[in-house]
Amino acid sequence: MTRVFESASDEQTRAIGGEIAGLLRPPLLLILTGDLGAGKTTLVKGVVAALNAGDEEAVTSPTFTLVHAYEGLQDGRPVRLMHLDVYRLESERQLATLGLAELMVDDALVLVEWGEKFASVTEMADGVIRIESLGADRRRITLSMPEADA
Ligand SMILES: Nc1ncnc2c1ncn2[C@@H]1O[C@H](COP(=O)(O)OP(=O)(O)O)[C@@H](O)[C@H]1O
Numbered sequence: 425m426t427r428v429f430e431s432a433s434d435e436q437t438r439a440i441g442g443e444i445a446g447l448l449r450p451p452l453l454l455i456l457t458g459d460l461g462a463g464k465t466t467l468v469k470g471v472v473a474a475l476n477a478g479d480e481e482a483v484t485s486p487t488f489t490l491v492h493a494y495e496g497l498q499d500g501r502p503v504r505l506m507h508l509d510v511y512r513l514e515s516e517r518q519l520a521t522l523g524l525a526e527l528m529v530d531d532a533l534v535l536v537e538w539g540e541k542f543a544s545v546t547e548m549a550d551g552v553i554r555i556e557s558l559g560a561d562r563r564r565i566t567l568s569m570p571e572a573d574a
């Protein structure tokens with residue numbers, strides 16, 4: 425499945441995040457790719473809102489400091505949304521401390537900003553959300569999930 429969206433604002437990118445949320449079926453891991461300031465985190469906020477997953481859980485383990493976890497609902501079913509940004513991680517060894525594979529429980533939706541930096545994340549990923557700037561506030565947002573039906 426490939427879907428292409430265009431956004432002209434922060435708000436539209438959140439709305440597109442909400443639309444994308446409706447297309448995701450756990451367990452799923454997606455890489456979010458795009459330059460700094462492209463709108464990756466903004467899009468995730470739209471996913472969080474759409475899943476009514478507003479309250480971030482207190483995640484206390486030092487291992488999980490880079491993981492923001494939320495409990496949400498999708499079509500009445502519980503989903504566990506996890507949002508990571510691995511921009512500052514420098515090695516597969518550092519990445520391994522996150523225990524990404526262990527996060528992939530049945531009801532997990534895992535969104536990894538800058539996941540393309542690591543081969544292990546690319547291998548684990550079910551797809552990619554790419555955000556490209558088209559100048560000023562305009563963005564092209566492409567969701568690609570090769571294994572998912574159109
Ligand atoms: N169309 C747009 N979509 C998303 N963000 C936008 C857009 N236009 C302007 N912005 C601004 O760009 C910034 C995007 O920041 P952020 O989502 O943190 O990016 P990233 O996580 O990709 O580094 C925000 O300040 C946001 O208000």
Ligand SMILES: [Mg+2]
Pocket residue numbers: 464465466509537
């Ligand atoms: Mg970000």
